Structure formats: C-alpha cells, structure tokens
Amino acid sequence: MITFSLRQLEYFVATAEHGGVNAAARARHVSQPSISQAIAELERSLGTPLFHRQASRRVELTDAGLRVLQQARQLLAQAAALGRQPEAAGLRGQLSLICFQDLAPYYAPRLLAGFRRQYPEVELTLLEGDLASVQRALRSGKAELALTYELASEPQLPRQVLDELPPYALLPADHPLAAQPAVSLQQLAAEPLILEDMPHSREYLLSLFWQQQLTPRMAQAVQSFEMQRGLVAHGCGVALACMRPAGDASYDGVAIACRPLLEAQAGVLPPQRVVLVQAVASPLAQAFCQWAIGHAQPAA
DSSP states (O other), X not given: OOOSOHHHHHHHHXXXXXXXXXXXXXXXXXXXXXXXXXXXXXXXXXXXXOEEEXXXXXXXXXXXXXXXXXXXXXXXXXXXXXXXXXXXXXXXXXXXXXXXXXXXXXXXHHHHHHHHHHOTTEEEEEEEEOHHHXXXXXXXXXXXXXXXXXXXXXXXXXXXXXXXXXXXXXXXTTSGGGGSSSBOHHHHHTSEEEEEOOTTHHHHHXXXXXXXXXXXXXXXXXXXXXXXXXXXXXXXXXXXXXXOOSSSBOTTSOBEEEEEBHHHHTTOSOOEEEEEEESSOOHHHHHHHHHHHHHSSOOX
16 A cells, blocks of 8 residues: 655655755745655655754755655656646656756756746756755755756766857956957966866866966955956956856946957867756656757857
C-alpha cells in the first residue's frame, strides 16, 4: 500500500529546491505548517529523515533525501502526464534551474520566458547564486540544471556550450587608454585593478595576467559585477570582465569604456565558456537543454 501522497512529494521537492520550509511555503502559496506536516508525514512513511535541520532554518538533504528527491521528481513528472491523450503536445512537470548570478540577468529571462511559452505546463523554479552555490546545488540535487561558466562546472556531468565570451577591459570613459581601439594586459597591469573577488572568477581573471608573466596592481576587491562597473565608471581603477551587458554605463548612468584585449584578438587568451550543466537526465531537463542551445543568443 502506498503510504504517501503526491502532495507530500511536491512539498518535499519544493523544500529541497528552495532550501527551507518557509521559502517553500512562499513559493507554493501555502502555510509553513502545511509544508512541515507534509514532510514529517513523508519521513514517517519512508522511515528515514530526508533533511538535516539547521539552526538557521535552512535544510540540507540527507543521503536518503537526495535519493528520494530524484525519484520524487520522476514520479511527479509521470503523475503530471498520467491520463493525457497521446497526441497532446508539450511537457508537464517541475524543473529546477540554478544560474550563476553574473550570467543570470543576461541569459535566464530570455530562456525562461521562451521555454514557458513553448511548454506552458512546465513549472520551472529559478535559483541564483555565486559559483560555489551553483556547484553545491548540483551536488546536492537541489537543482537539475545549472547555467554557469565551464570552469566552475562539475567535470563529470554532461554540459552544453551556450556561448563563448572573450575577456575585455573596462576603463573610465576619460581614461587615456579609452582612446585606443584595443588595449594590452601589460598596459592594464600598470593601472589600479578592480577585481571581482569571487571563487573561480578571481582565479580566471588573474590567470590572464599570470600567463603573460604580469602582476597587476590590486586596488579594490569587490563582490559583484555591478560594483566593479560602478567603481571603474567613477575612476577608481580599471577592470577585466567577460560578461558585457547592453549599455556601457554604471547603475547611476556614468559611462564606461569597454575595449577588447590585444591578446584576446591574437587568440592567446582562453574565452569564458557559458555552459548549461545537466545533473539529471529527465525529459524536462533534456527539453530545456535543447531549447537553450537554439535560443541562448539574443536575436540579431
């Protein structure tokens, strides 16, 4: 006899994806006690704890919880398809995607909006985080897909390359180097550097200098791409980046000069590859990967 319900599985998956009962309750538009009770009943039915509870009210999956999460997603997808006519178009079910926070604003809205138009009955949960958070979400099963840089992806998991981004220089608009069509790393190494001090990103950007036997002058380490752009715009230093939003200006409207690197033009610097990593080989994840390959680039 089946001693648990699909609703219990649904609330369990939501809690795993959102990292806590309160966040899951907000996402599912139900009360927090409803989520807690459903998970407690599911754990009793299965005879094992599914989460490690933490003082911060966040939860982490146990080993058993990780196995149940993968099975629960499959069961919910099968239940969503049950009774549908064979000729019915589209997919149904739940899918979770985590995005590296620097890449998310540029790629995720376009991909999610288009995918939802194509598959309106798929419920897609969008998560964001730094590169370390993306890795944890894939390892823990919290996310089935990840949009991230290749250098920070799990090497054993399949991935699709969506884009290649060459590194470029960010300069104050009135900087003497901004008058050049391209700049060299040697020129940038002599300037105060504003570095985005995030795991993997930090090592990649510094390695560009190291490959040329250069040591940059560190001026400021920051925790966000937009803070980096703002400091450069206001003359606090220069910077390197790969992602380039439309509109070369800081949040407060001050212009930024973006120039290609001579070394990148010569092909001696590796680009940053944007990849979609697939942790679960489900039909929904496969469908999203195929959609993303064809629609990651903005329309010309």
